[in-house]
Structures are given as structure tokens and as C-alpha cells.
Amino acid sequence: MIEPGDPTTQKTFADLTPLEIWDLLRSKAPGVERWSSRVAVVSPEADLARADAAGARFVIPGDPEWPDQLEVLTDAGQQARRGGTPYGLWIKGPANLHHLLQSSVAIVGARACSSYGEHAAAELAAGLGDRGTTVVSGGAYGIDAAAHRGALASTGTTIAVLACGVNVSYPRSNSALFNRIAAEGLLVSELPPGCSPTKLRFLSRNRLIAAMAQGTVVVEAAIRSGALNTATWSEQCGRPVLAVPGPITSKMSDGTHLLIRERNATLATSVADILEAIAPLGHQLTQYPHAPTTAEDALSHDLRRTLDAVPVLRPAPATRIAATAGLDRTTVEQSLETLTEANLITHDESGYRLSPSQRRAP
Structure with missing residues (x-):
């Protein structure tokens, strides 16, 4: 009944439990007209049945699998800006979400990426996977898909956070990739099975990617892009943001160069750079490259x-x-x-x- 990340919801129901909110919405009490149009079509039992048929499950705060780092999305006094912690997550896959996110990095970027960006994303993801770090991304074309494939090609695993139901393949041409992620990693969504993606749902999804991971790496991005939106969420969650430099002649590198130049993003050229950024202070320190002595x-x-x-x-x-x-x-x-x-x-x-x-x- 409630759209993910709706700031009005966070203000209206800030002091209520999910069950109290559910009862209030079904009662059609004054002040909840904004959401009443969905009362007739919402069926929790049907959602759970569709999830079961798809091999998915529903987890909520307090469950052993729930990632506690999502609580950063509803810091006191910041609900409208942060978008709020999800009431629950739909998960498909054999792995444990809480465990996978103990060491995790989000890799995001342009859908219309260059071959350079695709190669960089896959190499970084594979390197992180081999170091035991889970790669989180959004399952989209371009950089997202390259990051997922790179992680699957390594000894690690990956999580795709979707803007649709976990039983919906969007984009459809990534169906084989989603099937493999569901078999080896996890598909995660804030939306019930069967839901279709919308532009605003992609933006709401970005906040989950940023909050789940210990840091966000932007490989390629235009000046106005979903990848930069994810980087903004990561900044607001207090997570490190890294950016991969690209050719100065490529428009797809304008966004990453902007992050480095104006928003203090860490320059990322290797897996070591990423691990240093997400590790506790003083750990995983990067050795600067030196020419061999003669x-x-x-x-x-x-x-x-x-x-x-x-x-x-x-x-x-x-x-x-x-x-x-x-x-x-x-x-x-x-x-x-x-x-x-x-x-x-x-x-x-x-x-x-x-x-x-x-x-x-x-």
C-alpha cells in the first residue's frame, strides 16, 4: 500500500508499528486518503503465496537475516531526507542477506557504458569477490550487469537490489543473469512479487543499495544519472564513495570526475583502493606504486x-x-x-x- 521511500509516510507513521499502520490504512481513517486507493487490491496472503511459488521469502526487522545497517535510513530527525528504513524485504536466493553484507561494496554506473567501463567494473567486482567481499548492484544494463557477472566469475557472490518484484525480470534480457544470481547469491526488493518498476522506484531502490553496502564505487556516470543518486545516498548514510577515473573525452566519465573533483570521492584504480576505503582506519592500507629499484x-x-x-x-x-x-x-x-x-x-x-x-x- 505504501511506495518505498515515501517521505510523507515516514512523517505520518513515524511513531506507529507496522501492524498499527496496517490497521489504520484499512480503516480508511481521516488523514490516510493518500494510500486508500490500494486498500481494495492489496492482499498480503496473495503476496506471500506468490513469493513462495517463486522460491522467495519475506524478512522484517528483528529477523536473523535482517541487515541492521539499513537503520541508518531512519536516523532521528532525518526521516524525510533519508527515505526511511524498509518495513520488510523480499529475498530470493540461498544465501543469508545479513552474512553477505558483513563485507560488501556497491558497484554502480551507467547503463550505456563504454567497453572500458564494462571491463573496469567486471575486473573490480571479480577482484573483490576473490577477496571475500560481496558485490551489490542494481541488476540494470551496463555497469550493473558487468559488476554482477564479474562477481559471479570469481569465488565471491553478488546481490541484485531490484526496483520490481523478485519474480520479475527487468530488463528482460538479463533474465539469465537474474537466474544465476538467484542460484548463487540473492535478489532483493522492497516491493512484493509481481510489482513492475517505475522511475521513482529505481530512485528509492538506490537508497537501499547505498545503505546495504559498506561503500559505493561509481565506475561510469553521466552528470545526471541514477549512479550519482546512489552516490548521494551513500554520502548521506555516512558511507565512503569511490569513483573510477575515465577518459576525459568520454561523457560517461563526467560524473565520476565530478565526484572526485567536487565531492571528495576517493579515486579508485584497484581493488586495494576500495578495500582500504571500507576497512577500519589503519587497516588494509594501500601501498603506493613504485618503480622497481635498479x-x-x-x-x-x-x-x-x-x-x-x-x-x-x-x-x-x-x-x-x-x-x-x-x-x-x-x-x-x-x-x-x-x-x-x-x-x-x-x-x-x-x-x-x-x-x-x-x-x-x-
């Missing part, structure tokens, strides 16, 4: 100048090397001796040249 890194300035002046193939005498290096002959001869001992150069009757290993070095 034998030249420890050389003094004079040794480097001398080495730079040594020919690659045709040997040269010390005098010519000294002239090329711009150093005195004594310094160069001492340096050449040191470089020979380090096997960086070789010496014969014709003079000095780089050793075979140095010739192959980049």
Missing part, C-alpha cells in the same frame, strides 16, 4: 655521469669518456673501476662499454 639508483652523481658517458656497443677509452662526462680523468678512472666491479660496464683493450645486462635495461 643498480643505478644507489650510484653517486659522478658515477651516474660516468655511466651515462660510457658507449653502448663500441668501446671508448677513459679520456673520451671523461670528455663526454665533463669530469676530470682521475675521477672518471676511479668511477670506471667502480662501475666495472659492479658489472655495469666491461673493459677490454679497446676501452669501456656497457655490460650486456645494461644494454638490455630499459
Whole structure:
């Protein structure tokens, strides 16, 4: 009878239990006319029967499977902005929702994604899955589907949060993907079986994705998009937001670059970046990339100048090397001796040249 995330509902029924709300709505008391049009068509028993036929179940707050992190959606004084905690969730799949969400990351992005975005989403999802982190997304085309497939290709699992009933395949061409998620992970919805998606239901669904996961990664997004809406919900829930950079020539990267530039999103280029963002402070710290060290890194300035002046193939005498290096002959001869001992150069009757290993070095 109540649309998910309706802020008016949260204000009107803030102090009532679900059973009290149900009785009030069925009584058609003054002040509840907003929802009375559905009284004649709502049947909880039929909903439960359809769920049972689809192999789904209904869980509510207090159940062992209920994810307590959803309570952030109804923080005191924030009901209108947060959209409220769901009264219940319809779940299809063998896994336990509460357990899967103990370590979880949402990966969202554009439906009309690029091949780069699709590849990045799948790789990140697979990497997270292999590290025991559940991937949460919305089951849509593009980035969502790539994230689900990447997680399923790994040793991990995935959750699809839908804007329709768990027995409804939308989009229809993702039916095979939904079947596999239901077999290995979970399909989750705030809407009863049989419900169709609407634009506002997608937006309400986004708040669940953000609240369920420990952080949200936006792979590709236009400036105005559902993915940025999910990022906003994640910010309001106090969850970290990460964004994958993309080509500056791609419109699908405008949204991710905006998140990084203006909304302090964390730059995400690897699984390690994501795990560091969602881990407790001081844990899972990312090691910044460094170029591999070489034998030249420890050389003094004079040794480097001398080495730079040594020919690659045709040997040269010390005098010519000294002239090329711009150093005195004594310094160069001492340096050449040191470089020979380090096997960086070789010496014969014709003079000095780089050793075979140095010739192959980049």
C-alpha cells in the first residue's frame, strides 16, 4: 500500500508499528486518503503465496537475516531526507542477506557504458569477490550487469537490489543473469512479487543499495544519472564513495570526475583502493606504486655521469669518456673501476662499454 521511500509516510507513521499502520490504512481513517486507493487490491496472503511459488521469502526487522545497517535510513530527525528504513524485504536466493553484507561494496554506473567501463567494473567486482567481499548492484544494463557477472566469475557472490518484484525480470534480457544470481547469491526488493518498476522506484531502490553496502564505487556516470543518486545516498548514510577515473573525452566519465573533483570521492584504480576505503582506519592500507629499484639508483652523481658517458656497443677509452662526462680523468678512472666491479660496464683493450645486462635495461 505504501511506495518505498515515501517521505510523507515516514512523517505520518513515524511513531506507529507496522501492524498499527496496517490497521489504520484499512480503516480508511481521516488523514490516510493518500494510500486508500490500494486498500481494495492489496492482499498480503496473495503476496506471500506468490513469493513462495517463486522460491522467495519475506524478512522484517528483528529477523536473523535482517541487515541492521539499513537503520541508518531512519536516523532521528532525518526521516524525510533519508527515505526511511524498509518495513520488510523480499529475498530470493540461498544465501543469508545479513552474512553477505558483513563485507560488501556497491558497484554502480551507467547503463550505456563504454567497453572500458564494462571491463573496469567486471575486473573490480571479480577482484573483490576473490577477496571475500560481496558485490551489490542494481541488476540494470551496463555497469550493473558487468559488476554482477564479474562477481559471479570469481569465488565471491553478488546481490541484485531490484526496483520490481523478485519474480520479475527487468530488463528482460538479463533474465539469465537474474537466474544465476538467484542460484548463487540473492535478489532483493522492497516491493512484493509481481510489482513492475517505475522511475521513482529505481530512485528509492538506490537508497537501499547505498545503505546495504559498506561503500559505493561509481565506475561510469553521466552528470545526471541514477549512479550519482546512489552516490548521494551513500554520502548521506555516512558511507565512503569511490569513483573510477575515465577518459576525459568520454561523457560517461563526467560524473565520476565530478565526484572526485567536487565531492571528495576517493579515486579508485584497484581493488586495494576500495578495500582500504571500507576497512577500519589503519587497516588494509594501500601501498603506493613504485618503480622497481635498479643498480643505478644507489650510484653517486659522478658515477651516474660516468655511466651515462660510457658507449653502448663500441668501446671508448677513459679520456673520451671523461670528455663526454665533463669530469676530470682521475675521477672518471676511479668511477670506471667502480662501475666495472659492479658489472655495469666491461673493459677490454679497446676501452669501456656497457655490460650486456645494461644494454638490455630499459
